[in-house]
Amino acid sequence: MRFNFVQLRAFVAAAEALNFTVAADRVHVAQPTFSATIRNLEEVVGARLFERNSRKVRLTQLGSEFLPLARRVLDDVERAGSVMSDLVSMRKGSVRFSALAVLFADQLQPALQHFRKTWPGVRLELFDYTSGPALDQLRREQVDLAIVTELSPEKDMHYDGLCERSIVAVLNPEHPLAREPVLAWERLLKEPTVLLQGGGPLGHYLDQCLLEAGMQLMPDYRVDQIHTAAGIVSVGLAIGVMSNITASALEKLGLVVRELHEPYITRPLSLAHLADRELSPAAQQLRTAVLERWQGGTLLKAVRG
CATH class of the missing domain: 3.40.190.290 (D-Maltodextrin-Binding Protein; domain 2)
Incomplete structure (x- = not known):
């Protein structure tokens, strides 16, 4: 049994208005199109959902039982749309990021401070894995981004070089x-x-x-x-x-x-992520922040000087 969002929305509107003309106006379609949508839904369900004549419209027993189910589906769809909107706009979401512990105390501070200030609704989960475990966690999709020592070319990883x-x-x-x-x-x-x-x-x-x-x-x-x-x-x-x-x-x-x-x-120190997985908007923004605000150049000069 397959019915679509348009059919459910039309059904709920008709159930609440008990008037096809009013319901059609609420969902912004012509009344004949609206009536055809309800008929198609009843064909999919295999039973009448409304009793209607020239004077009134009312739900059948089956229609009354179907109404809370239809509302629940529409609410879930609306919530899903709201959640996706939040994720895309980065009002919510999460990023899992790994780096050597020493990097969190110095080189990464500008990037992390910028990210937290710009996107306060995004949960930032930080891990201090060394390179081997970090690559394993990337492959298991337990972290989204990781700073690792790039020892050899690995086709399943994308590397952005940070410093030597x-x-x-x-x-x-x-x-x-x-x-x-x-x-x-x-x-x-x-x-x-x-x-x-x-x-x-x-x-x-x-x-x-x-x-x-x-x-x-x-x-x-x-x-x-x-x-x-x-x-x-x-x-x-x-x-x-x-x-x-x-x-x-x-x-x-x-x-x-x-x-x-x-x-x-x-060997290069690089920011890595899975090559065949598209980063979420939040993870992509953290990647950009790290690449733009990395302080590795000054670190190398300090060590070699």
């Missing part, structure tokens, strides 16, 4: 190597080291690059939390090995960041 993410050394300022403007890997590998999040995609890429250069990093400590790495470096137990973006947060704690070269290891 390089591997750097973090030292206690009293360490003898802290006086060097840059450090060679060969020199670093002679020192105790602590590797931050070495089990992720960037860590595997680091191992591959060093192996191709005939080197191997055997860290004395492997940790997952930045504060753990900072503590080990602060007391002089080891030199930290991590990305420049993560290391930038430790400069504020008084630690020293030095670029590593020979080889110089870098």
Whole structure:
């Protein structure tokens, strides 16, 4: 049984007015067209919904039972239209966004502040996944956008480049190597080291690059939390090995960041989303805000300077 929105709207108008001429005027159609619409609906239903003669119109028993159902459908359609209007106009909705925890404290603040101020009705859900888990969550459609380290071309992802993410050394300022403007890997590998999040995609890429250069990093400590790495470096137990973006947060704690070269290891940091999924209006606006207000350029200058 298939009836359409026009038929239901005409039926409810006729049921409320109990006059086809008045009801036709309410839905802005000619009376003959209106009558034909009601007849077509009755054919679809398979029974008469109105008893009518030259003097009056009234609902049949079946029509009386059908009326609340028709009203409910029309209300649902109206609510759906209202919700869609809110989503398209961004009065409501949600965006799920992931980035490295350190980025929320600095580089992303202008974009997030602009988004929250401009679209206060949109719920912004934030996650601090590292690159591997973030890509998994994108594929599962659990997040809409994610900032990740772009390690290799992946056809199911669309990437917008933000900046280069390089591997750097973090030292206690009293360490003898802290006086060097840059450090060679060969020199670093002679020192105790602590590797931050070495089990992720960037860590595997680091191992591959060093192996191709005939080197191997055997860290004395492997940790997952930045504060753990900072503590080990602060007391002089080891030199930290991590990305420049993560290391930038430790400069504020008084630690020293030095670029590593020979080889110089870098990969793009990108804003990613599924290539075959169209972003919602809200997600598209957040993407635009991040790309327009990203502060990565100043970060790279600070780390390399």
